[in-house]
Amino acid sequence: MSEKKSLIKLKEIYKSFDDNEVLKGVSLELSEGEIVAIIGGNGAGKSTLMKIIMGIYPLDRGEIYIGNENVRMNSTSIALEKGIYLVPQEPLLFPNMTVEENVLIGFSQNKTLLREKLRKLIDHLGWDICLTRKAATLSIAEQQLVEILRGLLREAKILILDEPTSTLTFNEIESFFNLMKDLQTKGIGMLYITHRLTEVFEIATDVVILRDGGITVNGPVANFTKKMLIKGLMPDNVEHEETKFDSEKTDYHKDPVLKLESLSGYGFNNVSFSVYAGEILGLAGVVGSGRTELAEAIFGIGEITGGDVLLKGSSIKNYNTKEIVNMGLNYVPEDRHLNGIFDIADVKLNTTSSILSQISKFFLNRKKEQKITQKYIDDFRIKVTGQDQLLKSLSGGNQQKVVIGRTLSSNPQVIILDEPTRGIDAGARGDVYKIIQELKKLGLAILLISSDFEEIHELADRAQVMYHGTNRIELSKEEISMDTLTQAAFGVQ
Numbered sequence: 001m002s003e004k005k006s007l008i009k010l011k012e013i014y015k016s017f018d019d020n021e022v023l024k025g026v027s028l029e030l031s032e033g034e035i036v037a038i039i040g041g042n043g044a045g046k047s048t049l050m051k052i053i054m055g056i057y058p059l060d061r062g063e064i065y066i067g068n069e070n071v072r073m074n075s076t077s078i079a080l081e082k083g084i085y086l087v088p089q090e091p092l093l094f095p096n097m098t099v100e101e102n103v104l105i106g107f108s109q110n111k112t113l114l115r116e117k118l119r120k121l122i123d124h125l126g127w128d129i130c131l132t133r134k135a136a137t138l139s140i141a142e143q144q145l146v147e148i149l150r151g152l153l154r155e156a157k158i159l160i161l162d163e164p165t166s167t168l169t170f171n172e173i174e175s176f177f178n179l180m181k182d183l184q185t186k187g188i189g190m191l192y193i194t195h196r197l198t199e200v201f202e203i204a205t206d207v208v209i210l211r212d213g214g215i216t217v218n219g220p221v222a223n224f225t226k227k228m229l230i231k232g233l234m235p236d237n238v239e240h241e242e243t244k245f246d247s248e249k250t251d252y253h254k255d256p257v258l259k260l261e262s263l264s265g266y267g268f269n270n271v272s273f274s275v276y277a278g279e280i281l282g283l284a285g286v287v288g289s290g291r292t293e294l295a296e297a298i299f300g301i302g303e304i305t306g307g308d309v310l311l312k313g314s315s316i317k318n319y320n321t322k323e324i325v326n327m328g329l330n331y332v333p334e335d336r337h338l339n340g341i342f343d344i345a346d347v348k349l350n351t352t353s354s355i356l357s358q359i360s361k362f363f364l365n366r367k368k369e370q371k372i373t374q375k376y377i378d379d380f381r382i383k384v385t386g387q388d389q390l391l392k393s394l395s396g397g398n399q400q401k402v403v404i405g406r407t408l409s410s411n412p413q414v415i416i417l418d419e420p421t422r423g424i425d426a427g428a429r430g431d432v433y434k435i436i437q438e439l440k441k442l443g444l445a446i447l448l449i450s451s452d453f454e455e456i457h458e459l460a461d462r463a464q465v466m467y468h469g470t471n472r473i474e475l476s477k478e479e480i481s482m483d484t485l486t487q488a489a490f491g492v493q
Contacts, residue, residue: 033205200229283447373405
């Protein structure tokens with residue numbers, strides 16, 4: 001049996017952003033017909049590594065070999081020329097263009113020859129996909145097939161698949177895996193980013209675990225068990241972790257403030273749980289588990305297709321966001337830059353923007369606006385030169401405090417915090433933790449969504465764990481540990 005040809009080899013890859021060392025000497029290899037699963041928590045360095053391979057980010061130190069050639073991957077055009085193609089988690093198609101137009105865009109060759117080549121490729125793969133369909137009519141699975149066709153038409157030998165099953169149904173996942181196995185027989189190598197350990201054993205030939213920018217596990221899948229992979233995912237010191245905050249007893253005999261009854265929508269299905277006054281309910285899970293989609297549906301942004309949301313006993317599933325805020329529920333979004341802040345506006349406007357109708361009739365009540373803003377600057381120790389300072393000039397931690405202050409200015413009884421400490425430093429993280437604890441003491445019902453399991457372990461009174469779009473398990477305070485959270489979030493019974 002002949003030895004498989006190496007497609008790409010990474011040797012001692014280092015990458016830092018300012019003082020943050022993201023990759024710390026990562027080495028791995030992909031050969032013909034191999035499917036290397038790459039797993040790791042959020043912030044482990046997976047995306048950065050893939051962007052280096054694609055020439056989006058320059059590496060600081062290290063070497064990349066394509067076959068036997070040492071290549072400086074300075075741009076995406078070089079990566080494409082060398083046969084590398086990234087299939088993103090969210091397909092990037094033009095909705096009003098046809099399948100054929102989406103696949104052929106960006107090619108400079110003769111269109112007639114390309115169309116013939118595309119049709120032969122589809123026939124060879126045995127796919128049933130109509131080239132004249134508009135992209136807007138395609139399912140997510142079909143859109144991913146179009147992304148793969150783009151790569152194959154470029155004669156890519158290395159496919160990077162970023163969480164390709166996160167938005168697929170079970171039947172679509174089965175079809176997608178059959179496609180991967182077909183590509184594997186044709187000698188195409190795949191780097192398969194996933195959070196689902198069960199999929200690693202179903203589809204991958206090899207597995208790599210990234211943790212804190214370094215590799216903790218690397219080798220053939222057959223050499224590992226799920227428990228071994230779980231151990232590779234967890235920090236070394238989890239066995240002796242202690243909760244820093246005291247947990248006050250929540251009265252679970254009272255009616256819950258927020259209750260979900262078999263709630264379903266885009267990205268989640270049949271989710272049920274309750275949140276009580278004076279409680280922090282942790283909602284753990286990894287990217288693609290449906291946590292943010294669930295939060296947005298509760299808040300009136302995302303679509304609800306089944307079930308109900310009860311706030312203080314009344315259904316809010318048909319209410320808009322403004323009505324939901326007025327009823328007593330507010331939301332701190334995961335992406336503060338996209339959905340949470342006005343970065344070219346000042347601290348004062350960002351703090352009071354959600355209650356402008358309450359502090360103004362025909363004209364804005366400047367004194368009331370200043371009083372509310374100063375309250376949160378003082379209470380949260382927000383470091384500013386003044387209320388008129390532009391928000392974009394604040395640190396990430398101080399920006400997040402402003403977003404939380406704005407959310408609280410509406411006097412909610414329930415607050416949803418989606419990844420409240422993502423992208424902020426350790427000092428600001430501690431401040432945000434103290435704010436969350438104070439909100440709990442004031443009697444707010446808090447739904448804390450986080451992919452940082454240490455955060456859930458430290459703060460939550462109970463925890464729900466999302467996996468594959470539904471809440472997989474409920475854990476009491478005593479049952480919450482890094483081990484139980486990690487196993488449930490990665491689909492291990």
